[in-house]
Amino acid sequence: AQSVTQLDSHVSVSEGTPVLLRCNYSSSYSPSLFWYVQHPNKGLQLLLKYTSAATLVKGINGFEAEFKKSETSFHLTKPSAHMSDAAEYFCVVTAYNQGGKLIFGQGTELSVKP
């Protein structure tokens, strides 16, 4: 069975400093992995996805993530945080052969200080 674990429930950074949100996955198959962002009172928006092509995936708003099979990780990074990045971030894996069902991590709340 697939699962994801987000290692931090809350991360706080200063504006202009790097962002690192950590995610480990468990999967018996080659996984499809996603990062979604949720701003307050909004739905989830896709940041980026990994689908067994390049291991370094670039997403929107300057975010990127690296798939590391040896470490079963898919950490999300951004070189320089912006105030508008403050939101909840979810690491997600697709359940294999189950109608595209998604398995969500618990979420990481990112705070950005001025």
Added chain:
Amino acid sequence: NAGVTQTPKFRILKIGQSMTLQCAQDMNHNYMYWYRQDPGMGLKLIYYSVGAGITDKGEVPNGYNVSRSTTEDFPLRLELAAPSQTSVYFCASSHAGQGTSNQPQHFGDGTRLSIL
């Protein structure tokens, strides 16, 4: 380009009342999903549909019903509202599911439901 539209945005119900949460998508997606999100938790799948006339249970289906009479619409019904159903409900859609697991899901803005 509306995407996924959910109505209403907010609702307060009394215990035992019923209601239908509406979801419509205009992207001609065949797969649609209903999730609930509780504080501090990720999303949990309630029901999903792989096409008109076909629905299936997710992780937490008890207390809910769905129907899919058209490609565009996927309403979620609560028959006897209970306090445990207080949550934020999200509808999502995707182009395909099984066999094409790399297709992202597109989410609505949610319905915030309180049951008192």
